[in-house]
């Protein structure tokens with residue numbers, strides 16, 4: 001069978017990621033039709049070493065299968081980014097997302113125990129209350145940039161409160177997480193590769209220093225926050241080392257901020273573009289908010305991909321891979337796979353059921369640690385908005401982040417009556 005022409009699609013070229021979203025999804029559709037999965041050269045490495053390319057796993061079945069088999073599809077070999085991380089980056093960015101068992105399991109166990117039922121209950125209440133305050137202030141302010149005044153604020157406040165980071169550090173934390181996941185966006189990061197790497201390392205270093213200082217205080221005088229429970233031994237006598245705590249904190253604030261914010265911003269855009277879906281949601285907020293949040297995460301896919309590296313030769317879904325091959329798990333493409341979501345895969349439908357999306361990753365050891373919190377945050381803010389200002393809408397075009405990794409919105413004007 002002749003191979004369908006895909007020579008016009010290059011997932012390693014930032015030109016592709018500047019295309020309108022509809023074109024991006026049309027390209028995923030063409031890639032999903034390919035057998036075997038398409039292979040892309042990695043492009044220029046920012047670290048100055050030649051880098052091998054990757055297979056793009058764009059089908060739901062491939063993403064699910066690779067996530068389920070961490071022994072074969074490793075997160076620790078190299079990294080989960082396209083380019084292997086050099087040692088100095090691992091100091092700040094080498095946390096559990098870039099590890100395999102047993103190191104991953106140990107960290108995840110310590111961290112999961114730190115989320116005590118008492119702490120989870122407290123943050124659930126905090127999320128709803130904070131969402132209420134943010135929307136109250138929005139109503140007083142009037143039309144504004146929705147990202148700055150609504151969607152960026154909730155995840156930042158909640159994650160900092162959980163860790164015990166004071167309000168005076170919020171701006172610094174947000175500035176640094178923006179730089180770390182800036183992709184190639186000149187609003188946040190230098191277009192000069194060396195300068196950009198220095199900026200990213202500096203941001204990691206500033207965040208690490210913040211939590212290291214806090215941990216020293218909490219070891220001396222524990223408080224009711226996550227840093228205290230991570231820096232002091234738990235009932236099994238386990239604690240994170242200072243270096244583990246620093247890189248976990250960087251992962252948590254980056255993952256906590258740069259994903260949920262975008263889901264919330266996209267949600268406003270989607271409800272503006274789909275008035276029928278807004279009506280459905282308003283007609284039964286309690287009954288439909290849960291499925292609506294799942295559909296937002298599916299449709300938006302705030303995290304576009306994660307990488308895995310083959311540890312041995314294997315055959316998956318009929319295609320042979322070799323040890324050391326890289327694969328990128330394209331959640332954004334898997335979430336529009338017609339073989340799973342049917343002919344309406346490209347439609348935004350808040351009543352979709354079932355909705356086996358992989359927006360938080362597919363089932364496996366690395367499934368998003370913050371999925372529960374993220375769902376809470378998105379639904380709390382939508383609930384407050386649709387109760388207080390039910391006609392809130394995007395008042396102009398979104399200003400999108402230039403990134404292959406994060407489906408981000410930097411600015412979005414909003415208005416309401």
Ligand code: HEM
Pocket residue numbers: 067096097098108159251252255256257259260263297301302303306331359360361362364365366367368369370371373374
């Ligand atoms: C809509 C919001 C979010 C999305 C779409 C999202 C998505 C993801 C994805 C795709 C992964 C990788 C799964 C894998 O490699 O198999 C992940 C991992 C992770 N996420 Fe999230 N996430 C969100 C919110 C959050 C929040 C709020 C936090 C923290 C409070 C968080 C913390 C983490 C951590 C720590 C990991 C690594 C888990 C591990 O390696 O074991 N995420 N997330």
